[in-house]
Amino acid sequence: MSVPAMTASAGPLAWLSRRRWLVVGVLALLAFPFAVSLIADGAGAGAVLNNEDGNARFLQGLAIEVFILALYAIAYDLILGVTGLLSFGHAMFFAVGAYTLGIMLKTFELPFGVALIVVLGAAIIQAFLFALVLPRVKGLTFGLVTLGMASVFRIIIQSSELADYAGAEIGLQGVISPSWLDTTTQRFRFYLVAMFIMILVYLAYTRIVDSPTGRVLQAIRDNEDRALMLGYNTFWFKLVALLVGSITAALAGCLHTLHQPIVTPNVAGLGWTVTALLMVLIGGMGTVSGAIVGAAVYRLLQFYLDKWFGATSSLLLGLAYVAIVLFLPFGIVGTWRAKSFRVKEGRERMRAFFEKAASR
Secondary structure, three states, X not given: OOHHHHHHHOOHHHHHHHOHHHHHXXXXXXXXHHHHHHHOOOOOHHHHHOOOOOHHHHHHXXXXXXXXXXXXXXXHHHHHHHOOOOOOOHHXXXXXXXXXXXXXXXXXXXOHHHHHHHHXXXXXXXXXXXXXXXXXOOOHHHHHHHXXXXXXXXXXXXXXXXXXXXXXXXXXXXXXXXXXXXXXXOXXXXXXXXXXXXXXXXXXXXXXXXXXXXXXXXXXXXXXHHHHHOOOOHHHHHHHHHXXXXXXXXXXXXXXXXXXXXXXXXXXXXXXXXXXXXXXXXXXXXXXXXXXXXXXXXXXXXXXXXXXXHHHHHHHHHHHHHHHHHHXXXXXXXXXHXXXXXXXXXXXXXXXXXXXXXXX
């Protein structure tokens, strides 16, 4: 094989070929607002670019929520699905990002870039806070400790002493977003920013999972004692997973603050961590892409069942989750991968059979 051929096989075209479904998805998401504007609203591209009211603008807002939830779920998938750290305090990672950015912008009136740096520092600190107990506890005990930390954080942000900053039980309101990223006046721009952040995070996570560090993280999940026996200091690898997951979830919290008119203490509660767990289970634990699929299924089911069935939507949503777990035990993406492997194996056997029959 010639050198130019080898270079081409490992170049951008080969990379795009391996990720053709990602390319198709990105193109579909880019065209989505314009297609809705044309088909549902009877308008054109100008309506989307000018932020005019209509189905396109509304569905862009719904898609932004899916992107934010996907970032949040991807972070949890790295911690739980890839590394095997059972954390019941993942909501704290999200809430710290949401509240920190809101307080920095509203109360301290910091520039947006500086506020993001403060959020990054807060995300690193809370990851180290969770890591402090790693050498001492594991499994369910670690989960309960993280739940306790998140509960303390929720109590703090609801306290009357911090009402001027966090809004107490009412929540944080009146955050002024940067004009170029205002979801009210720049919906399509915000849509693009949130979408590309989700895609970049997804690519970064797939790179991490496929790297030697990712292999060690999976080994920790499967058998940490054996990883220790092989000479890996598992504490540092788990710390890396917590750091990356904390920063990603805090980034999702920042986008939530910029997109939503109010940040409530509910985003720091156990229910919000359970939401992340549901999305990961729906999509497929440890698959990375499953977190995105799970976020989309979760949010769309929640919205449309509530729209069509009203008060009974919660019951139907619960039944849908049970059905997914029963019939898709590895999640949507996990089950698809398992089935596609069997289909490919059957196809190879069939081809070998016909080739053998033809040679006779």
